[in-house]
Amino acid sequence: MDDQTRYENLCQRVRETALLQSTSALLEWDQQTNLPSQADDYRCQQLTFLAGEVHRRRTDPELGELLNQLSDSPLTEDPESDQAAVVSNLKREFDKDVRVPAQLVEEITKATSAGHNIWVQARKQNDYASFAPTLSNIVDLMQQKADAVGYEDCRYDALLDEYEPGAKTADVTKVLEALRIELVPLIEKIAGSENRPSSEVLHRNFPVDAQKAFAKYASEQIGFDYARGRLDETHHPFCTEIGPNDCRILTRYDSSFFNSGFFGTLHEAGHGMYEQGLRSDQYGLPTGKYCSLGIHESQSRLWENLVGRSSAFWKFFFPVAQQHFPDALNDQTVDSFCASINTVQPSLIRVEADEATYNLHIIIRFELERDLIDGKLSVEDLPDAWNSKYESSLGITPPSFSDGVLQDVHWSAGLFGYFPTYSLGNLYASQFFASAEKEVGDLGVLFAKGEFSDLKLWLNDHVHRQGQKYSSAQLGKRVTGLDLSHESLIADLQSRLYPVYGL
Ligand code: CO
Numbered sequence: 443m444d445d446q447t448r449y450e451n452l453c454q455r456v457r458e459t460a461l462l463q464s465t466s467a468l469l470e471w472d473q474q475t476n477l478p479s480q481a482d483d484y485r486c487q488q489l490t491f492l493a494g495e496v497h498r499r500r501t502d503p504e505l506g507e508l509l510n511q512l513s514d515s516p517l518t519e520d521p522e523s524d525q526a527a528v529v530s531n532l533k534r535e536f537d538k539d540v541r542v543p544a545q546l547v548e549e550i551t552k553a554t555s556a557g558h559n560i561w562v563q564a565r566k567q568n569d570y571a572s573f574a575p576t577l578s579n580i581v582d583l584m585q586q587k588a589d590a591v592g593y594e595d596c597r598y599d600a601l602l603d604e605y606e607p608g609a610k611t612a613d614v615t616k617v618l619e620a621l622r623i624e625l626v627p628l629i630e631k632i633a634g635s636e637n638r639p640s641s642e643v644l645h646r647n648f649p650v651d652a653q654k655a656f657a658k659y660a661s662e663q664i665g666f667d668y669a670r671g672r673l674d675e676t677h678h679p680f681c682t683e684i685g686p687n688d689c690r691i692l693t694r695y696d697s698s699f700f701n702s703g704f705f706g707t708l709h710e711a712g713h714g715m716y717e718q719g720l721r722s723d724q725y726g727l728p729t730g731k732y733c734s735l736g737i738h739e740s741q742s743r744l745w746e747n748l749v750g751r752s753s754a755f756w757k758f759f760f761p762v763a764q765q766h767f768p769d770a771l772n773d774q775t776v777d778s779f780c781a782s783i784n785t786v787q788p789s790l791i792r793v794e795a796d797e798a799t800y801n802l803h804i805i806i807r808f809e810l811e812r813d814l815i816d817g818k819l820s821v822e823d824l825p826d827a828w829n830s831k832y833e834s835s836l837g838i839t840p841p842s843f844s845d846g847v848l849q850d851v852h853w854s855a856g857l858f859g860y861f862p863t864y865s866l867g868n869l870y871a872s873q874f875f876a877s878a879e880k881e882v883g884d885l886g887v888l889f890a891k892g893e894f895s896d897l898k899l900w901l902n903d904h905v906h907r908q909g910q911k912y913s914s915a916q917l918g919k920r921v922t923g924l925d926l927s928h929e930s931l932i933a934d935l936q937s938r939l940y941p942v943y944g945l
Pocket of ligand 1: 713742
């Protein structure tokens with residue numbers, strides 16, 4: 443067999459695995475939208491079976507053999523080639539997959555699926571003590587997993603790598619610490635301003651049918667392709683890809699809060715436009731797959747915040763919004779409305795946080811989970827550590843575990859290493875947007891006319907079509923010429939929020 447044949451053989455195997463994975467994705471989408479309540483057990487059997495098949499294929503020794511042969515082949519010599527990107531990314535994943543013993547994988551699955559229900563109950567009853575043993579067990583299993591995968595500097599690296607391949611804890615710590623140092627006084631300055639815009643208008647009555655129509659219209663206008671995707675409703679919004687031309691975004695509507703449906707849809711449409719912008723001829727291969735969760739989140743945040751909260755965006759959309767919601771918006775101007783959607787208020791709950799304080803919620807979680815995994819913080823001491831970080835960063839102390847340390851699903855699901863990607867996404871979003879503006883020209887002038895395709899095409903070329911050719915740090919550097927830093931995000935927040943507060 444020559445190397446070209448080996449490469450085709452490799453791609454064929456991986457594309458077949460993608461058929462199984464996309465089938466699972468469809469079953470999961472259906473589970474979150476349409477599944478009858480009694481059908482859950484069998485659906486879990488279906489998903490577990492498919493997950494087993496996927497794992498078997500991903501750890502097949504014949505796959506490892508092919509990857510070894512191709513790694514040393516002239517076919518993958520040019521590091522910029524598709525072949526090199528495909529082989530090196532698959533080899534990295536394969537080497538990790540085979541290092542984690544099957545028994546540990548099974549134990550993690552068991553602990554996290556039981557852990558979910560225990561967490562739900564504990565949160566409901568505000569009872570941290572009933573969740574602590576479960577969390578201890580999950581932390582212990584994640585430490586074992588990190589040790590099995592291996593790491594150079596610290597254990598957390600091994601877990602972070604799953605969501606942000608190639609990222610190192612030390613670098614993330616440095617950039618997020620620099621961000622925190624700038625954010626805390628920025629938020630204090632806003633809190634101390636005399637000019638206090640109200641967000642009351644956002645809590646008026648927004649009929650759900652009108653919200654659906656407006657959200658669909660706006661997401662289509664910015665470039666989400668409904669011939670290759672759908673928008674549906676769910677409890678926990680997300681975006682999933684079921685094939686090269688089938689991207690599903692999900693949102694939720696609240697008739698007495700404008701933001702959750704509208705900005706939730708823009709956010710998921712941003713994720714969806716990334717998926718739709720990947721190279722469909724490479725579907726299933728690393729060259730047709732998103733780079734990292736941080737880069738994925740950069741695309742959702744860019745459309746949600748940098749585009750969707752700008753005054754230029756609302757110059758175009760506000761009159762349309764008034765047509766959809768005449769009762770709620772007729773006494774508003776575009777300026778008063780823009781001020782309302784850009785208010786900042788320290789709060790307890792991450793998913794309800796505004797754009798500025800949101801990153802502090804993330805930094806707190808990142809520091810805590812890093813220290814849990816590295817063995818520097820015990821599960822017993824976690825609630826106190828949580829509360830003191832909230833006090834020092836946001837000036838508030840949670841009155842209960844439910845509104846504090848128990849609020850997020852991630853840790854009960856074993857998702858350690860996931861949280862920092864939210865803030866990395868915000869940082870990348872600002873840097874990408876600044877570069878786009880430099881190269882495309884004044885984007886606000888285009889937005890005010892309802893034109894978003896120049897920005898979308900720029901992102902298609904510079905970010906989406908790169909797939910996994912580069913790590914997130916390499917991609918950021920290639921696109922922006924800069925290392926990741928807090929500066930662009932801080933500048934964006936200042937330029938948009940300070941005028942709202944008369945600063
Ligand atoms: Co997101």
